[in-house]
Amino acid sequence: MKNAYKYSLTLAAFIFLASVVSYSQEDWIRTGTGLGVEKVRLAAADFKPSSADPRNTALLKAFNDTLWNDLNNAGIFDMVSKSFYPLSSPAVPAEVKFAEWNAPPPSASMLAFGSLGVTVDSMTVQGWLDDVKNPQSAQVLAKQYQDKPTTDNARIIAHKFADEIIFRLGGGIQGIAESKIVFISSRSGHKEVWMMDYDGANQTPVSKQGSISLSPRISPDSSRIAYSSVTSAGGWQLQMYSLELGRAVSFPRFSGTNVSPAWAPDGNRIAFSSSQSGDPEIYVADSSGRNLKRVTTSPGPDVSPCWNPKTGAQIAFVSGRSGLPQIFTMEADGTNAQRMTDQGYSVSPAWSPNGQFLAFSWMRKYGPGAPGAQDIYIMDIVNKQWVQLTHDGGRNDFPSWSPDGRHIVFQSTRSGSEQVWTMLADGSIPKQLTTSGGNTQANWSWK
Amino acid sequence: MNKAMKQARRLVVPIAVFAAVLMLGACGKKPVKTAPPPPPSPPAGPSASLSANPNSVAKGEAATLTWETTNATDVQIDGIGPVNPTGSRQVTPADSITYRLIAKGAGGTQEATARVTVTAATPPPPVQTAPSATEEQMFNQSIKDISFGYDSYAISSDQQGNIQASAQFLAQHPGIHFSVEGHCDERGSTEYNLALGDNRANSVKNALVQAGVAADRIRTISYGKEKPFCSEHTEDCWQQNRRGHFVYQK
Numbered sequence: 284m285k286n287a288y289k290y291s292l293t294l295a296a297f298i299f300l301a302s303v304v305s306y307s308q309e310d311w312i313r314t315g316t317g318l319g320v321e322k323v324r325l326a327a328a329d330f331k332p333s334s335a336d337p338r339n340t341a342l343l344k345a346f347n348d349t350l351w352n353d354l355n356n357a358g359i360f361d362m363v364s365k366s367f368y369p370l371s372s373p374a375v376p377a378e379v380k381f382a383e384w385n386a387p388p389p390s391a392s393m394l395a396f397g398s399l400g401v402t403v404d405s406m407t408v409q410g411w412l413d414d415v416k417n418p419q420s421a422q423v424l425a426k427q428y429q430d431k432p433t434t435d436n437a438r439i440i441a442h443k444f445a446d447e448i449i450f451r452l453g454g455g456i457q458g459i460a461e462s463k464i465v466f467i468s469s470r471s472g473h474k475e476v477w478m479m480d481y482d483g484a485n486q487t488p489v490s491k492q493g494s495i496s497l498s499p500r501i502s503p504d505s506s507r508i509a510y511s512s513v514t515s516a517g518g519w520q521l522q523m524y525s526l527e528l529g530r531a532v533s534f535p536r537f538s539g540t541n542v543s544p545a546w547a548p549d550g551n552r553i554a555f556s557s558s559q560s561g562d563p564e565i566y567v568a569d570s571s572g573r574n575l576k577r578v579t580t581s582p583g584p585d586v587s588p589c590w591n592p593k594t595g596a597q598i599a600f601v602s603g604r605s606g607l608p609q610i611f612t613m614e615a616d617g618t619n620a621q622r623m624t625d626q627g628y629s630v631s632p633a634w635s636p637n638g639q640f641l642a643f644s645w646m647r648k649y650g651p652g653a654p655g656a657q658d659i660y661i662m663d664i665v666n667k668q669w670v671q672l673t674h675d676g677g678r679n680d681f682p683s684w685s686p687d688g689r690h691i692v693f694q695s696t697r698s699g700s701e702q703v704w705t706m707l708a709d710g711s712i713p714k715q716l717t718t719s720g721g722n723t724q725a726n727w728s729w730k
Numbered sequence: 731m732n733k734a735m736k737q738a739r740r741l742v743v744p745i746a747v748f749a750a751v752l753m754l755g756a757c758g759k760k761p762v763k764t765a766p767p768p769p770p771s772p773p774a775g776p777s778a779s780l781s782a783n784p785n786s787v788a789k790g791e792a793a794t795l796t797w798e799t800t801n802a803t804d805v806q807i808d809g810i811g812p813v814n815p816t817g818s819r820q821v822t823p824a825d826s827i828t829y830r831l832i833a834k835g836a837g838g839t840q841e842a843t844a845r846v847t848v849t850a851a852t853p854p855p856p857v858q859t860a861p862s863a864t865e866e867q868m869f870n871q872s873i874k875d876i877s878f879g880y881d882s883y884a885i886s887s888d889q890q891g892n893i894q895a896s897a898q899f900l901a902q903h904p905g906i907h908f909s910v911e912g913h914c915d916e917r918g919s920t921e922y923n924l925a926l927g928d929n930r931a932n933s934v935k936n937a938l939v940q941a942g943v944a945a946d947r948i949r950t951i952s953y954g955k956e957k958p959f960c961s962e963h964t965e966d967c968w969q970q971n972r973r974g975h976f977v978y979q980k
Contacts, residue, residue, distance in 0.1 A: 474956075495956050497920060497921070497924070497956075498920075498921060513951075513953075513956075518950075518951045518952075519924065519951075519952065539928065539950075540924060540925070540927075540928040540951070540952045542921060542924050542925070543921045543924075556921070556925055558925070558928045558929075558932070558952075561932055561936075562929065562932070563925035563928050563929065583883075583929065584922060584925030584926050584928075584929055585925070586921050586922055586924070586925035587919070587921045587922065601919075601921070601922055603881070603922070603925070603926065603929075606881070607881055608881075608918070608919075608922050628881075628918060630918065630919035630921070630922050631919050631921070644919065646918075680919055680920075681919070681920075723920065724920065
């Protein structure tokens with residue numbers, strides 16, 4: 284009870300604060316993250332079996348849960364609660380009773396429905412999206428999918444169908460239901476690279492270094508993962524894992540500490556931090572590790588580079604050149620370095636896909652005796668205006684943007700241990716994706 | 731969430747204490763219940779003693795256990811079995827062991843213990859292995875880790891004494907190679923701390939090189955906040971983790 288009271292107080296305070304924030308500030312996040320469109324009221328009826336096969340039940344459960352989550356996670360729909368649905372839902376377009384769906388209580392404008400059925404060794408899914416306000420030409424989308432009858436395939440088909448709906452109703456934004464997240468997990472006893480679906484399903488190990496691995500970054504074409512591991516002979520070295528070959532491929536070794544790789548949007552270059560000169564500096568090389576070029580020259584830590592994914596011409600990074608770590612930007616050749624954050628302890632920059640924002644982790648007040656709250660912020664790179672996205676306590680770090688620029692994955696200790704979470708890029712709808720072991724340094728795939 | 735857990739814990743602790751008190755009470759009562767009515771003249775309690783000679787042997791060598799008991803009807807030694815009330819026996823334990831003698835009599839039970847320490851296999855030529863072992867021991871005793879201020883990789887003036895003392899020791903032992911590990915406290919980001927730890931390790935290396943130690947004797951590695959010495963979330967603990975740590979290599 285006490286907690287609920289406290290929560291409602293916090294919520295009230297937050298709403299109050301939100302309402303006093305000027306409209307212009309709110310506007311720029313909404314445009315920036317593509318949330319300008321009014322939310323469509325969407326109903327997603329459970330798909331129905333189209334054959335008598337006993338495997339249908341489990342496959343339909345996986346499919347319906349995944350489709351609902353994807354549409355709900357998208358953040359652009361006002362999802363109509365299933366408790367408002369008419370008693371019978373359609374399996375084919377001829378069965379849709381438009382008035383029942385369009386009238387209250389569901390008051391839906393759009394309806395997704397369809398069927399799934401297994402025959403012998405094949406699973407067929409038929410899905411439709413109807414504009415129920417417009418019975419004369421209701422059909423917006425009609426799709427058919429076929430694959431082997433496994434729950435994984437049922438989930439993949441649900442992701443594909445969800446992405447079609449999001450693309451059609453979201454004003455052309457690409458869905459993220461088929462995107463992946465790479466991260467570091469300690470659940471095996473060592474920190475290793477793991478990979479999962481964007482919704483936390485299918486968590487699978489990637490690296491088998493048996494030492495400490497950190498900072499996984501997936502290539503723009505999703506074919507490789509660059510990361511760094513501590514090696515017995517040569518300290519911290521970059522590693523390159525091929526997802527196509529299912530194994531690590533060779534990558535040159537450098538002296539010193541080599542960490543925090545980052546991909547250029549063309550996939551042909553990487554930036555990383557190396558102390559081969561005796562001081563950690565940012566270097567740029569081909570993705571093969573050749574044509575190495577040093578681009579920073581300041582004493583003190585220079586680390587965590589991140590390319591502007593829109594232009595491929597700038598790099599954001601963290602530098603301790605002026606004392607506590609701050610976020611800087613520079614041209615990819617190292618010229619025109621500019622300090623972006625003006626106080627505290629700022630780390631882990633992540634450039635938004637549209638090139639407009641930097642997400643980063645900030646302890647605005649840092650030092651002995653300071654409360655040390657560490658939260659995710661985003662900053663407009665042109666006017667350096669910032670907004671705080673997390674407020675829920677714990678240490679929040681390592682933001683990474685979803686391909687559509689409307690979600691952010693990050694790590695947080697708010698649940699008591701380090702875990703990977705996602706949220707919408709305005710800070711709403713936080714969702715915990717991992718629970719087993721410590722899970723950190725999540726990086727969202729580019730598509 | 732945290733508050734709720736703390737409250738729950740606050741409840742659990744008194745309940746656990748209460749339960750423990752109940753159980754202790756129950757244990758205490760039991761013997762009273764089963765004890766016979768007070769005997770007119772209680773028999774004398776047993777006494778026991780046990781010793782080992784020598785009490786430290788090299789592996790494979792024998793030691794002699796000697797024991798004496800009085801007023802005992804049943805005498806046992808763990809690992810040997812029932813024995814005479816008074817006697818002695820040779821033992822050859824494989825590892826260090828504590829022998830326990832239990833003497834039971836009408837008047838109660840008495841225990842006695844004796845420990846035999848088994849040292850590693852006989853070291854015949856003590857001349858050869860000893861120096862390198864002591865060199866590492868001397869290294870660990872003489873070389874003190876360098877501690878750092880928060881978010882700093884500068885060697886502060888109060889650490890200069892450690893650097894000079896280390897350089898002096900290393901000048902006297904020119905064969906020693908070693909590594910310097912840069913460590914950071916748990917606050918801040920993983921990647922930044924790896925870079926900062928690298929700066930710390932190199933600061934220590936550079937200071938030693940300036941003090942005359944050859945650079946090729948020193949390897950550096952950063953562990954950032956990956957291998958903390960101390961895992962509490964206190965300033966004390968953080969200070970312990972902000973260090974350049976020396977590791978002997980040959």
